[in-house]
Amino acid sequence: MGGKNLEAWFEKLKAEFELNFIKGNRWRYLWEGLGNTLLITFLALLMGVVIGVLIAMVRSTYDKTVSTTPHKTIGSRLFGLLNGFCRVYLTVLRGTPVVVQLMIIYFVIFASSDNGVLVAALAFGLNSGAYVAEIIRGGIMSIDNGQFEAGRSLGFNYVSTMRYIIIPQAFKNVLPSLMNEFIALLKETSVAGYVAVQDLTKGGDIIRSRTYSPFMPLIAVALVYLALVMFFSWLVSKLERRLRSSDH
Structure with a gap:
């Protein structure tokens, strides 16, 4: 009796599959x-990294130099406004649901567009940029100030x-975190x-x-999502091991 039930279950499963x-x-x-x-995820991550690097440079530069300068010049005040804009961007994009941002960009800002994939990539890229910015900023802030002095001694501005x-050192420090952001972004695109x-x-x-x-x-x-996440998680763990071994 049990064998017949199992056989019937497999037949039903086969019929469902077909x-x-x-x-x-x-x-x-x-x-x-x-x-x-995958296309939306990769385009969004690429855009997010570009946005994130630019915002991280502005925020970290303000924290390391402008905010500690006692005498404010016109340039430093303008840079302060730029830093303020970046903070508003981070607050809004990190403080509202990504699906709401997606719908605003698609139905309001780009209502006349017929390329949903690119619009979705733009929406997810803007959202990802807010998280990537904080990841890279953390990497920049972790770099010793002596590295800046070394750059100036070499004649670099x-x-x-x-x-x-x-930036190259910061990227090395935060690469596993960026890969984890990619995995999170992959799952977020499901909306x-x-x-x-x-x-x-x-x-x-x-x-x-x-x-x-x-x-x-x-x-x-x-x-499929589980297989993708497990594969990229394996890549992250392999990358972390390689980075740890390169430090020794």
């Missing part, structure tokens, strides 16, 4: 969604010192379907709407 993925080539919804998810000496972007989650939901069978497609989406 209905959700084989019939009508519905697996393509997941494949195309996975491609869009402040910008050149940051570019050639400080891209709110703006009609066919990401991985939306692909599974499309299959569910066609077959009226939610179990198989949604479990498949969860397993």
